[in-house]
Amino acid sequence: MARKIGLYGIIAYILYGLFFYWYLFYFADTSLPFEYEGSKADPATFLNGRELMLSEEYSKIRNLLFFLSTPFEWLFYLFVLLAGLSGAFKKWAGQSSKYKIIQTAIYTIWLTFFAFVATFPLSYISYSLSKSYNISTQSFSSWMKDELIDFWINFGTMFIIVAVLYWLMKKSQKRWWLYAWLLSVPFTLFVMFLQPVVIDPLYNDFYPLKDKQLEAKILELASEANIPSEHVFEVNMAEKTNALNAYVTGIGSNSRIVLWDTTLNRLNDEQILFIMAHEMAHYVEKHLYIGIAGYLLLSLVGLYLTYRLMNYAVNRWGEALKIPAVHDIRSFPLFLMILSMLLFVSSPVSNFVSRYQEMRADRYAIEMTGNTEAGIGTFQELSRAGLSQVNPPLLVKIFRYGHPTMLERISMIEEYEIEKMRQSEE
Template identity: 25%
Template structure:
């Protein structure tokens, strides 16, 4: 179930749009949207195109295998009766029923971490290193995994304690109140994450004074976005991907750019990225995300509330599970939610992709840098397939594809720029 919590946090902390390089301008008698788009899309060719496609298409299988491994790990914990032993240990430690679920989660989270560690090492380190997307050595990478584990050991017991309090008090409608509990945790995570969690992985410093900062401040001021603090964080130590975000809620709202964005891109690209990120804030995507996730989680908890008692009735004695309020049921709940979220992946991807597309349109209107936006879209080809088929994009892409974004930018250019010029972007740097 830790994996489900991390999914919530990962989706909740809305990521930014990446960026890089320069090109020469040439005049053209007429501006053709498709021709202008192909000029960008065709900059990715040969080995680089094959590498990008292989990496991203391989991720399709990771979705399946990751779900299967998650289900298998929870089955092992159930079938071996480790879950019942974790429960028995919690009951020996304290007689307070409200604390027992929180104590149970400590060995459960650690066991899940250890059992999935070989898969995590392959997908999170060796595969990333194989495709040139990892800057950390193994020791540094593993250190970050341990930090993530410690965070889970703090947050997850609190979440589980709250959910089981609801199960005990409202055994028939707990899934409704449980949805509210998870939504509150999402809200708190979005508000406090930028201040207390993000700095555990990266160092944040004020952006230096200069024309680029002035541009960002002016863009933020146009929409009354607090811009007293604009931070640059050292994500180049982990990878070379470009990103930025407007994160936090209320007093914790902050604008952050990673150092890759400033070091690998031109000012028009930075402006395009920040226009997109400001769009998430202005369009209320944080609140939309909370509402949509609450609905999706609510359906998932309803499925759990319907299915879990039936499985307990059939297999509970073999697993050592007494009833739904028994902490030993946690792996069963996690197993059902893992299968549910796997089945819901296309819907989740589409919901996020629609939100990102809205922010793209806002960013184009705000930054008015269609060619900077197109160059940024091409940067994503380092780790995202540039031109998928429509069904493929619907099923597997949680952001619009690079080709979709480039065409959007060129169409915006045709519609909003007086006498738009055809540009030859040349080869964008990929190192």
């Protein structure tokens, strides 16, 4: 049975990979609808021939890597179970210490290490790809340092999850999912509160905006939206990437708006103010807190479904998977596999909500600044810097895009311009 499950898993993964290779390289049409040709959203109007070619090449390969990476993670966890590695980790942990908490830490470090080794080739391919297309400027040693930071953060997080989760499972085999969710609420909020001041600085240097003239303009814009001025930071990213970005992070007193220094170097002040207005919209419209609420609701449903699916899988295939009971720590790879599958399946919904919020923020930025030219120039430069497709394939948009496509963002601004012209004529 174990061999049959493993064989079916490998066949399913190969067929899945072939489908997305065919879809991305031969079936999907990324050309613009004819009504947008020659518009400001047409990449041919702001990218040269070489940039257009590189954009298509890079996007196809990067999207294929995305679709291959997540199911590969499922296949890895399935292999860990079928090969008895999860049982071996538990055995090694038991032989190393008589203390339960140390045994849990040893089990977790082995699983984290094997997962790191298994996924390292795909991570390296992704790094090499971005390097070859001049998106990444990061040295191998710097990239490896970030990978190792990821490893230890993943280990620490996973250790806490394993220790708490399996303690709850043994205390209540029918309600552990609910208690786990209740504990996850303060834990999630605590991590989000710490992230800007503890986790993010492990990777990059953050500091208040250096350009004081630009800072004065941003502060003036922020005051119009009643946003605390101390929440604007810049981060040193030029040594790692040529891509541009700005984002909102943290909650409460640690919340802040962050600008990459690449964004500051590549865009003019008017374009940066447009981005700032966009990020301020997330504060004004409480998108961060709406996102937290949505995440917590989704995690409640996800944990309940994980509980049901784990019981079903152990009852039906427990012997083949070498899992004697759900509350045995050997079932943890199954827990991670099911949770990852549910996150992947639910991503179209969460991405749809995110795209709606981002479109609202774009609209807010246009109305706040009144500078449509800066908005269009910003999105065109974002496309150029990241070699992103203006009109990506439908499945890529559904599963990958938490922002509207550049076609949607630029055309929305053009429609706003037309609307304003009509109003002025009336």
